Amino acid sequence: MKFGVVVFPGSNCDHDTYYVLKDVLGQETVLLWHKDHELKGVDCVVLPGGFSYGDYLRSGAIARFSPLMREVREHAERGGLVLGICNGFQVLLELGLLPGAMLRNKNLKFLCQFVHLRVDNPATPFTRLARRGQVLRIPIAHFDGNYFAPPESLAELEEQDQIVLRYADENGELTGETNVNGSTAAVAGLISRRGNVMGMMPHPERASESALGSGDGRLIFESLIRS
């Protein structure tokens, strides 16, 4: 599987993601400059974390207009794989490739910490190595991760099994407390109807080596590699 990690001027997890894909997992991986117009033949586009354009207006609001985003959209429309992590998720929402929007965390503070995630849909290219209900320990680091969807689209998301990851406790239980940022339905990761575009707030690239305290993030990348 060939991966392409998009570099916006304010991306800051681009190299972390590249490192995991290339050096830890040994995959063919390229960096894709946001001003370019080609995807260099990658199978999976990764939109990494960071602050694509400073994000002073709204996270991901301006990145959405980057030249490369047209190619990313076409890639997604062709059924190509796209993974948005953190800011990448926010960009996917702004692009309309995933439904909903992000609000400030409910406590109005940036949150950097490990969280537990329950895999609610293992039948996706991003989670196929997981069991239903499996709990992953992966860190978050964001200010705007409070997912919002209007009630009608929420019902549809549930019905179509599009909520892939939810904030839970270490036993997979959902409590108010574990939903640290206040997301609707504790959404931590979401997939498109067609199942090829996923956005997630937690950072799997920060949990792909045991030296960093967890290897659970590899499950996401390794699932993709098996796709």
Next chain:
Amino acid sequence: MIDPKVLSDHNLTAEEYEKITALIGREPNLTELGIFSLMWSEHCSYKSSKAFLSRLPTSGKRVIQGPGENAGIIDIGDGQAVVFKIESHNHPSLIEPFQGAATGVGGILRDIFTMGARPIALLDSLRFGPLESPKNRAIMDGVVAGISSYGNSIGVPTVGGEVYFHEVYSRNPLVNVFCLGLVEKTKIFFARAEGPGNPVLYVGSKTGRDGIHGATMASAEFGQETEHKRPNVQVGDPFKEKLLLEACLEVMEKGLIVGIQDMGAAGLTCSTTEMPAKSGTGISINLDLVPQREDGMTPYEIMLSESQERMLIVAGKENVAEVRKIFAKWDLDAVPIGEVTARKNLKVSFRGETVIDVPVDAVVNLCPVYRRPARKPASLRSAQTLTLPSPPKDLSSVVLKLAASPTIADKEWVFRQYDHMVQTNTVLLPGADAAVLRIKGRKKGLAVTLDGNALYCSLDPRTGGAIAVAEACRNLACVGAVPLGVTNCLNFGNPEKPEVMWQFKEVIEGLAEACRTFEIPVTGGNVSFYNDTEGLSIHPTPVLGVVGLIDDLAKLVGPGFREEGAVVVLFGETIEELGGSEYLRAVHGLEKGRPPGIDLKKERAVQDLCREAIREGLLRSAHDLSEGGLAVCAAECCLFGSSGTGCVLDFDDEMRPDAWLFSETQSRILVSVAGRDLPRLKELAEERNTPVKTVGRTGGTELIIRQNEREIVRLPVETLHEAWKKAIPRAFSV
């Protein structure tokens, strides 16, 4: 005409003015006066501190760059070096906590990446007034949010730091930010303006009327009127800085430039004089070419502006096109504004006229140096006299109270707001004794810590200074790191007060002696004077930043107990030393006595022992004793353990129980070891002539401490956890 009022507005004395006139051979014009005022300010010239700073040891075989550049550089082997420095942003953070702290982060980051290094970690040392006051809470809230906003968005992890609370910081909070960078030794850059004829380029944000006289503000005392002295605050643009960082590192990586310096405090003035002064050249620039954000700016304003996110670059003519291309890729302009000259002056033109023409050497190097009078404070004697109150009956609740004292309590409320994991190198997260970073592709790692106990310094500045170094190094020893170099931020009151000058001199002596004993060079630092509000000085507050090297990260241990049944061992001896302790302060409301003494040789032996034991893989955990003494240390070892493991400790000693528990005797470390490794550990200790004592075992779910078989403390770890974890969030939830 320059009259006394103008001079005093510029914080210059009549003698200084005379000296300026003599140096340039005529009366300066107002713009030139502004240049001198800025560069001869305390903040830029170190005129009151230089004479004393020279006492600090600055050399060593790993030192690539000592004091005198934007940051110090230490060789870490394998062709790599670390670049680090600490800076204060105290005054701006009082006026506008969010932006003041944010731009402090921006400034220290530029100091690091101007040297060609990629910033890999930030740490922050913060001091606030008590959280009962809404104003103090607002300051803390703003400062933490500001650091978080800048550091997080630029993508440099904030991996550690310290937070202290004391009344003296109520009207004068301290915000010291440290940055660590990593560089290939062949890719280091300096602030040089070599090669007459080479173009001088301006890059980054446009110049506005920001912070004019920020440096002089940092060199004057605060009073009521400062409430109005307010345009001096800048707004940070971390996104612009991120672009600048990437573009600068790219042109440096490609070897396209000759020299580079950031424009922070003292802006264009500082960079256009310091760079040539270091190279024996001059610079000539045309202000009409400087990108400006506002209309109608005067030369005075342009030269003195402290707009953030700007850099000055000197490049060979042949590379200018390529340099501009790289900046354009990052959506930045690189604008030629002048050139390097053989004539050693700063010459500035504006609308066809020469508005500045002064020798750079006069501006940068010839500021008068003062040896201000120093006098031991008369009040010190009574402060050092302590009559101990009798020990409280219920010592468990004292432990609980200390765990919830904001200075000791969990700081997660703070560091959860910092992205401490970006760059994926943080192997020991905030909360431990030192932050530990891996270096991708190598076995070794780096450890960093900030430390300084101001209460000790107020009671005995020399001892306090030595302890600051000792404790910072002890923090490193607890993760198995060898200290390589030190940077320091010296936060003091008004140096024109003889008592403050005495404190300063004494602290430096303490620092110097400790650095010599530990054989660690001081590679730079920062002095922040005039931390007074309405005549009240802060405690003398030196903050030490120490960087250490760990050979093999696989051997790393943390502070928390890891399992049941391990043997708990105390390195070092305990003496009845309650003076200056957090216990006396928080429980008895006493800030008195002599701080604990320190025997630097013994300290070093304890640290060596800890490092060696870690290197041999003998330890399961290691945590140093500091504020709160043994009881708090043991409590923290339980709290840091992921499984909430308790412990039972036994002592047979006749010392008063509160001294046993809370004495802050130096040179002590509490470790846990597997029983089978105990003999070897004792062997190592004997070789080093260091007392070690088995004091108990890990296990259970409570912290239990007994003296002569009598139980004096019993607390469920969960209860401790609740008190320790919630203290700061609770203060903010009112």
Next chain:
Amino acid sequence: MRVRILVSFKESVLDPQGQTVKNALLTLGYSSVKDVRQGKVFEIEFDGISDEDARRIVPEIANKVLANPIIEKFAWEILGEAKQV
């Protein structure tokens, strides 16, 4: 021409920032405060466009860039000299 665009959350979206401000004001004793909503304001200076142009361009910009229609609504006006903050 100077245009002011106000962007705020739709009624159906919770506004925690506004809530926080409200709580702060109540704590300070401003008991007459019933509700606070927080939003963003943009003032855009245009060069050489007509009112008609503005009526086309401004809503376009607001919908596309300044507001996220899933959670936000906007209103705008042309500013006379007097109205500028």
Next chain:
Amino acid sequence: MRVRILVSFKESVLDPQGQTVKNALLTLGYSSVKDVRQGKVFEIEFDGISDEDARRIVPEIANKVLANPIIEKFAWEILGEAKQV
């Protein structure tokens, strides 16, 4: 009574948010955009206060809570029904 308070950076203060929006608009081809400033807007609903009370309370709140007078300025108005966003 409903009051609207606009808070924005003073003219002389750098407004990075406005600048990024401006750059984005120019990149999108809105070449008539000359300048953008971004600020905050608060809409506060008060209960049972007079216009006179408002003239006293609102500036106080704005200075104390909503704006930092060192770098920000504010303006305010009382809203009629029609004016609400």
